[in-house]
Amino acid sequence: MDKNLLNYTIRLGDNCLVLGQRMSMWCSNGPTLEEDIALANISLDLFGQATAFYSFAEEIDNKNTADDIAFKRDANKFSNYLIVELENTNFGFTIVRNFFFDCFQFLFYERLKKSDCKNLSDIAYKSIKEVKYHLRHSTNWLIRLGDGTDQSNRKVQNALNEIWKYTDELFELDDLDQLMISNGVGVDSSEFKSEWKNLVDKALVEAKLKIPQNTKMISGGKQGKHTNSFTELISEMQHIPRKYPDAKW
């Protein structure tokens, strides 16, 4: 069994699962019916992508199933980026967070398509089609809210000021990343940081929003060091399978 490929695959799945879970919390709470449906749809896409990664992990592992990976790991075993686990807070906050991550995921999958691992490449080809929709959705709303009323601009600017410190983590590489990049399987996210920044800047100009200065960056997701609300998110998500381990549905 290739332990490194397993962990790398699970890591990619974790980002999808955790953001999917956050988006599912908008279901029945959306600002309009259409947005409710949109965010639930995005959630569904992300759950699908997580399933694809975890199913491949199941094949590699030959022991834990995709469901085990999602529902039987403790919070500190999840290796997602912090940005995807941040609480939804309000609609504007959700849009800013999703926008940053959608830009990243789009560029990431573009490169994962060229991975030497065919399974990961296949998932990337499939998922990027969905991410294009997510990116268009978050970009449109970012501009609409940023270039909207004083109040909407203030709210998304405050959100941006809060979220910016989690963006550097997207481009940090740990030992596992380095290893997977060197064997042609993984993606070097540091290589497209400036491309990401250009994509972000372009929308921010249109949205009349500014990137805060002198921000102290925070990271730790890959090492399992998560934010306070993350344990709550995971325990809610895992509640039923943990309480009724043999439940079938």
Add this chain to the structure above:
Amino acid sequence: MQNGSVDQVWDILNQVPDPEIPVISIVELGVVRDVKFINDCCIISITPTYSGCPAIKTFEDDIKKSLIVNKITNFKITKVYAPAWTTDWMSKETKEKLKNYGISPPSNQVVCPQCNSKNTNMISEFGATACKSMHKCLDCLEPFEHFKCI
């Protein structure tokens, strides 16, 4: 005894309707990618429309039922991701069926399925299922769904 033939299995699958849009079959939708026999076992490859499409489970269950009814019992359904599903796989006839059912078929030009007007407005890029968006016709004022082009 031979456990059915490739052609026979395609015929059977052609009778399995899409669970959400029963006027088209799962073959017409492009979900069934391959049918082959290895020894006596029928291997059917299916691909999801969208990664998270909940209908994929129903596809599998419906395929199983149809095969068993037709006395094909030795089979395996596998899920494939590549090549990624695209609406380009839908034939002209299939698109026509969608339109008659009231869904604007996948095309860069959204056309109202009720009055054929091109004067329409998108209400949301996300509809009741992952594969559809919501629109409104500005001529006949009817709301309608459009099968997204991916």
